[in-house]
Amino acid sequence: MLPTLTYLQFHLVFSLPVVAALWYLAPRYDAVRRRRATVGIAILVAIAYVYTTPWISYMIRRGAWSYADGAVLVRALSIPLGEYLFFTIQTVVTAFALHLIGFDPTFREGDFDSGPRIAGVVAGVAMVGGGLWLVTVDPSYLYLGGLIAWVGPVVALQWAVGGGYLLRTPRMWIAATLIPAAYFWIADRIAIAMGTWRLSAEFTTGIAVFGLPIEEMLFFASAGVMTVNGLVLFEWVLDWNDRRGRPAGAPTDSFDPEPESAEPVHD
Numbered sequence: 001m002l003p004t005l006t007y008l009q010f011h012l013v014f015s016l017p018v019v020a021a022l023w024y025l026a027p028r029y030d031a032v033r034r035r036r037a038t039v040g041i042a043i044l045v046a047i048a049y050v051y052t053t054p055w056i057s058y059m060i061r062r063g064a065w066s067y068a069d070g071a072v073l074v075r076a077l078s079i080p081l082g083e084y085l086f087f088t089i090q091t092v093v094t095a096f097a098l099h100l101i102g103f104d105p106t107f108r109e110g111d112f113d114s115g116p117r118i119a120g121v122v123a124g125v126a127m128v129g130g131g132l133w134l135v136t137v138d139p140s141y142l143y144l145g146g147l148i149a150w151v152g153p154v155v156a157l158q159w160a161v162g163g164g165y166l167l168r169t170p171r172m173w174i175a176a177t178l179i180p181a182a183y184f185w186i187a188d189r190i191a192i193a194m195g196t197w198r199l200s201a202e203f204t205t206g207i208a209v210f211g212l213p214i215e216e217m218l219f220f221a222s223a224g225v226m227t228v229n230g231l232v233l234f235e236w237v238l239d240w241n242d243r244r245g246r247p248a249g250a251p252t253d254s255f256d257p258e259p260e261s262a263e264p265v266h267d
Helices: 007-025 031-062 081-101 114-137 139-168 170-194 214-244
Strands: 065-067 197-199
Touching: 007 081, 007 170, 031 065, 031 081, 031 139, 031 214, 081 170, 081 214, 114 139, 139 170, 139 214, 170 197, 170 214
Parallel strands: none
Antiparallel strands: 065 197
């Protein structure tokens, strides 16, 4: 049987080395792109704390998941310090993975088409309603339904802003979502096997893939896609604003993510 790690020890083994490696491998950008990437990550980290804390706190108080004796040293609002650190770590890891994969935030004609934006809003609203309905059906849907309802407003907002852009760049944001999520799935499965945290049989469906509850898989994928789309839309909106203020007849070449005079994003 694997030894039980505290939450902070888990981060030392599975989280911080990945952050350090991705920071070292971060792509080289010019000063403007570097500044925009840094500001975008900082904003997403702040949003993660504001938006995620109430939901995580509620789920822990309801007993959707719990932690091994001695695995948690400090709590605030029922949330372990290690969980708060995860808000930052997952956001940063996903952001670095996104920039390593690369994306073009150039605004193009058609990005403001109403079809994808309306469809995204409808889907997000349906997720809120469907998730809340699931919670009322049976206690075993608490985590799943709560997760779907939690993600819904963000989906609606992001697609309302840049549905056209997201529709034409699916390979980028899907890859940038699933690659970091796959790593977190593996780390999460190991943590569950070690007993660092455990999921409630009462408040989960019992459906698992290779021993990893489906709710956990969807959580990491959902948090990842919200992060990725938030970051790409942040830079896309800035590019749209730049072009809106550009004099008539000025060049409108595609964004060059890696000019020769680039500097490291992490400098």
